[in-house]
Amino acid sequence: MSHITKGFEFGEFYLDTVERMLMRNGKPVSITPKSYQLLAFLLENAGTTLEKDTIMEAVWRDSFVEDGNLSFTIRLIRIALDDDAREPRYIETISRRGYRFIAAVTVIETEPLTKEPDDASAELAETGKSELKPRTLSFPVIVFRSVLLLIVIAALLGIWYANERSAQVDAFPQNDRFGWSAISTNGTTSHVLLSPDGKNVIYVNGSGGRQSIWLRQLGSENNVEIIPPSEYRYGGLAFSPDGNFIYFTRFPLSDGPQLDIYRVSIFGGIPKKIVEGTQGWISVSPKGDTISFVRCLYEDSNYCAIWVADSEGNDQRMLTSRPRPIRIIDNAISPDGEKVVFAAGQSNTNSNDFGLVEVDIRTGTERIATEEKFFNIRKVVWLAGQNGYLISASRVPVTNFRIWRIDNSTGDVQPMTDIRENFSSVSVDRSGNAIAATQTKYDFQIRLFDPSKTDIGPKVLADATSMAIANNGTIYFSSGMSGNNEIWTIQPDGTALKQLTSDKADDFRPIVSHNGRTVYFSSNRSGESHVWRINSDGSGLVKITDNESGFPVFASDDGEWVYFHHGRTRSLWRAHVAGIKEEPVIDVRSGRFTISPDGRFAAFPVTDAADRSLNIVELATKKPIRRFALTSDESRVSDLDWDPDGKSLIYILTNSLSGQSVVWRQPVAGGEPEQVRDLGTDEIGESSGLVYAPNGSFFCIIQGRWKHDAVVSLGLDPKP
Template sequence: MEQHANQQYEFGHFRLMPNERRLYRENESVALPPKEFELLFLLVRNAGQPMTREDLHRTLWPHSIVEEANLNVHISALRKALADGSTEAQFIETLPRHGYRFVAPVTAVELPDSIIKQVAAVPTEIKLLSDDDAVSSKSEVAPKRFWQYARQRPALWIAILCVLALTLLGSLAGLYLYLFKAPNAEGATGNDSFAVNTLPLTTYPGRETQSAFSPDGNQLAFVWSKEDTANLDIYLRMVEGGNVIQLTNHAGDESNPTWGPQGRALAFYRSANDGDGIFVIPALGGTERKLTEVSPHRTGLGPHTWLHWSSTGKWLVITDKATGQEPLSLYLLSPETGEKRRLTTPPVSVIGDCSPMFSPDGSQIAFVRLLSAAAGELFIVSVNDGEPRQLTHSGEGISNLTWANQGSEIVYSSRYSGKSSLFRLPAAGGRAQLLQFAGNEAQYPVYSEHGKRLAWARNTDNTDIFQVRTKDGKATGSATSLIASTAAETSPRYSPDGKKIVFVSNRSGSDEIWVCGNGGEDPTRLTSFQGPLA
């Protein structure tokens, strides 16, 4: 069947719009990662017809070698997005030892004249997101195949290891401070509306991150992992300098400090072997109090935050979920009574809601809705009605945020350019502006109305690829550098013949796919996404 530029597909309560690359459930947008959208498009356009696993693999990954289980994962995620969990398939039928079939009735609607046609039951090709699927997602390259091909190499095999080396050099691994001004009278928001000096707040050995200004703007709480330990604890210090006070000392990791009203106490998140939870501790030190347990296992979700305390002191907003299967949602938690109210109910197709922060007046909460591990969008929800309003629609890797200028703006961190940068956006919506002074790898912005100060964390991560020789599955020597630069190299995989290595690097300024010889020689960039890899 010929594909028309203005065609959409309707089935059940859903409407699939290929040109927008969007799926709607009635009037609600359903977020789908690129591969799952392409898989659904392929099945819908061939509704009623059996699609073999081989046909699906050939169309979705024409030039890539992927594990058989990859298709199962995408089918499962697609069924979850369509809420097709019934015993009898409502949309996607499994054909044992063969493949799948889309069984729901589908109509093709050609707009704008609304000429309705039944979808022809003839297999067709689709145009995927990329013209060259050799640049498919790094998560879809099979790790088991790597070991299979490595064993084909003579005598001693070479196994590739990714070794993360954090370059923690003084202030480059610490917190920065900037004097932040409101737009000028003419409404300009250019860099000329800012002060001129960026000052390092901390230069301690180790890693400092996730800072929070006290309500009066005089003190700073932050997370510090000292040079001689990997444990994360919370510390306090005056903004202008002085002695550092350790507030927590626990075997678990503490993160995300947030001040209570009048600066008398702080709440924080703890991840420990006996479970994760939200705690409160007096700002002067003393006995901590556990407010609630929360769902664990969040370390793989990226640089997000999980709680914030309102300026009124009545509520904390936290990220949690009632069951292991549902997405993360936002809840209001009373620090006095322990009362807990659900605030958001994200679609089942997304990872969930995180990085919440109350507006200065406590009436709204800005947060990130995590669509996938690499994509998040910015939303605002009223504390009273709980109906979120989406601010961004660009598929950016937004991770954390802060309100600024009396709640008129939001400053957030995004990997839109391949490296984390800070942007400012009107809270009412509009065009985002890059804050160039923050530099690359800027995360966790926080703002204080007192002194109009903006602080953030900036890290330099140097991730290189190493090799180690093995025999009979055991290492026979120490790891040696194979692919290295001053940027980050990750996700290495051998080619089927073992002669080349494909990997991801941001040495060109954004995350791109590169290829080199099996000895690390002649690295060549294959892609020019100039944005985050999904």
């Protein structure tokens, strides 16, 4: 008699080996075919340490792949199971050996097709006697009765929960999944906002380098253009309480990043400017008589502030401010019109520093809304009844921006969306029955260029956020393709992809020592971004900095020092590789630093209103050596590097109006810069955009774009 395995039960999960799917509490969980195959193999051998070679032979038998594929697939499974590699519930990493499934597993088997009579049955048959025996239920019957029981329990719990919630005013459901419907699929839609009655959505649409404002009627799905396309960039949006007017912020590309506030009818017309010089985040009170907004003077004592004005922009006054480097991101007026909640913090150290604060509009008194902190907060909205907020925020070690619910009375925080989803803006209607949001996707790749073949396009290698090139040509890069940023390597021809680090935190900004044996990188695995090192094979993890946070830019040839871009001051520092000393090198605030191949000079851009230039400083004496003026006021330096021979600076200028990026070469000895390559209008990577190979045979650009699309979820149950 033989049984056939039908599935595995562990915790709240069930792996169905017949339908080849993973279930969690009876609901399907998305999982890749290879992840299913690997998980099934781990479950079949639960409690047993499986060597990497054994797993590779079983799961990738007919393929030639690197160990990185195994760790990558393990990462995907852990995400699906909400497992933590450091404190695992299901999959344990056995250092330098393999993996072991550690949770209790119940094997579900089918009934055998035929049964052989046992001795007792044979004896009964011979004597003609009968005996009552307990009936074994078939698996489908067990499942049916279990589901029926769960339905009854769920119904009883639902009745109890509804009664508990009936006395509460807040109607927004605490669901962890939404049935999203797409408002757009073009990847250029942003700043989506629901009308107070939940019948309309307004959003900013981009096309051909221009932006416009549209209104979508959710009942008919008609789209109406309110503001035609123009060379403006838009910030925040807000509805008037009656839904007949919209407020928006924008700035012309030719004038810089300060945004003005306008008001216009939803039927179109000429917008009226009511406030100048804001950062774009606005809110309108329930009565429509007050607007709040963020204004940043970028002074040491008043870096950013919350302001209020009447509906016509008069009687402007500052409610509260924050010193450098604390930024204020978004703000929202409470349903009773008496308070403003705002997000404030700094993310230079890649730590969880952003929080929510309420300020009384009349008295200016502040109250901390929650003790919980986040890496960054993009949007905050009040919930009906003033019982809480929704925010879109990211939290170290996870880089994606999730939608969170915060209870106003307790400060408790609850994630509402999946860890793999990424949201920027979020809004709800007055009743709490609908939610709209903007989903975002980072779509940037390493593009390899041959400087001798200007007529041939680049070779695309891999998704990446930052990169470095070793002396032997190996490309070290950070990428979120495994769920969060890890350090990887790849060859210039696109082969030998390999993962070096594996942690729930972000590992990024790699650089390589001169001898190629050590990789330095930044990681927030300790709570904020510090410099770490590993051997080039991924072993020997060591933390370098303890007091000062930052991002490595250069390792000295003697192996004694690693230079890093300071996270808070944005100046150049260095740390001894033994972790015994950290000290400033160049006390200049800049967005980029690069050090010459011989380690003698540092170059950096200055792009403030009074000085737009490339500068070279001798490290030993700290004396300025060269200064090259940037002639275009409309362009910014997206990144820069040294030519391998140290005789020129290679840099990218991006035009703020057109988005066009061009690579230039500036001889250190002087003279006019030379255009190297036109890169088009795709965006340059924020962390690291340009690296030249030490042998000069190629250079790499990280380029792509952020994709933004609007989604909406309607008909949410106000009392789940």
